[in-house]
Amino acid sequence: MDRTSPNVRSSSRNSVNAGASNVNEQLRSSPRCDVKHRAGNANTVTFVVNGTHFTINRDCVAAHPETMLGKMVACSPTHDIVKQNDRGDFVLNMDFSADFFRVALDYYKLGYIKHPADISLADLRDLCDFLLIPFNANTIKTYDLRALLHEISNDGARREFESQLEQKIMPCIVQRALKGERECNVVILMDDEEVHWNDKLPPPSGEEQSQILHSTALLTFFKYVENRDVAKRVLTERGFKKVCLGTEGFPTHVDRIRPRWDGKLEASYFYVQRPFIRLSWEKEDARSRHVDFQCIRSRSRSAGSLAAAAAEHPLDDVNAIVNIPVEPEPDVEFPVEQPVVVEPEEAGVSSGEEEEHE
Numbered sequence: 001m002d003r004t005s006p007n008v009r010s011s012s013r014n015s016v017n018a019g020a021s022n023v024n025e026q027l028r029s030s031p032r033c034d035v036k037h038r039a040g041n042a043n044t045v046t047f048v049v050n051g052t053h054f055t056i057n058r059d060c061v062a063a064h065p066e067t068m069l070g071k072m073v074a075c076s077p078t079h080d081i082v083k084q085n086d087r088g089d090f091v092l093n094m095d096f097s098a099d100f101f102r103v104a105l106d107y108y109k110l111g112y113i114k115h116p117a118d119i120s121l122a123d124l125r126d127l128c129d130f131l132l133i134p135f136n137a138n139t140i141k142t143y144d145l146r147a148l149l150h151e152i153s154n155d156g157a158r159r160e161f162e163s164q165l166e167q168k169i170m171p172c173i174v175q176r177a178l179k180g181e182r183e184c185n186v187v188i189l190m191d192d193e194e195v196h197w198n199d200k201l202p203p204p205s206g207e208e209q210s211q212i213l214h215s216t217a218l219l220t221f222f223k224y225v226e227n228r229d230v231a232k233r234v235l236t237e238r239g240f241k242k243v244c245l246g247t248e249g250f251p252t253h254v255d256r257i258r259p260r261w262d263g264k265l266e267a268s269y270f271y272v273q274r275p276f277i278r279l280s281w282e283k284e285d286a287r288s289r290h291v292d293f294q295c296i297r298s299r300s301r302s303a304g305s306l307a308a309a310a311a312e313h314p315l316d317d318v319n320a321i322v323n324i325p326v327e328p329e330p331d332v333e334f335p336v337e338q339p340v341v342v343e344p345e346e347a348g349v350s351s352g353e354e355e356e357h358e
Contacts, residue, residue, distance in 0.1 A: 045073055046089040052098035053089065060108045068132045096127055107133050115142035125151050157230040164218055172211040183280035185210045187250050188218045196253040201267035203251045222275035235279060242280040250274045
């Protein structure tokens, strides 16, 4: 289950209340750091989540200073991460329910969190990220191992791609930026893969404009669709636009050269399927695609040539009156058709011929 899907998160958070009773029994039956309501002991600390008070042993929380709750307990009163109320309780304003917060207290009691079956593992991951609780195979115990490994793989893919982005991908992008380009297409090949093109007959699809990166590790990384999704999110978060990742054919060497019908030579290349990264860092891409229709100055002396008139008679004074010479249009005479007059004799002959015909 992908934890980045908002629909999955909203639906899984609604199922938290259904499994709240089971989680309460698990927490209250623990032999260590028992959760109580409003115990006024100096060795305990109280957290208030959505109006519900949780009291837990202070030493259990202080044993994990890397978490948010551990930092609250370890900080001095003058540098509290979360301000305490009049009774010394830590008030947490969080989107998670109080019953959902009970699940996270397992980490301070047992050293790991038991994943209830009624709660989505993606939502449990969000809770761990909010409370700075480590999310790995040692801290999360669940029956759904596939979902757990999926979340762990997402974390590993993010760290791996961020490292490759700084070490290998960014130098290729900088080479295009030094030439004034504002977009780049990076093709990833294997370490031992060579490219041999004909200088006089390059590939016809413009592959020579692409940046070639030799990295078998990255090629294996982009073999999985989930890794490509993680890489796209990382690039989008870094500010890149028009991010596109996929697999397409790339020419590596000339297959054969043959003449065309017009006598010119044509080279056919051998293509291999390799992953690519296409992105842009153009800030005003909408203006670059805009076509500016400028007024072209005309050399005509007609009345419609405003550009020529303005150039020959500049208006230094706004109130000045400039007389622009206008050539008179020539008079055009159209021929008038004359009416045809029919003589009466011809008319009589024609009528007599009609009678004889009848």
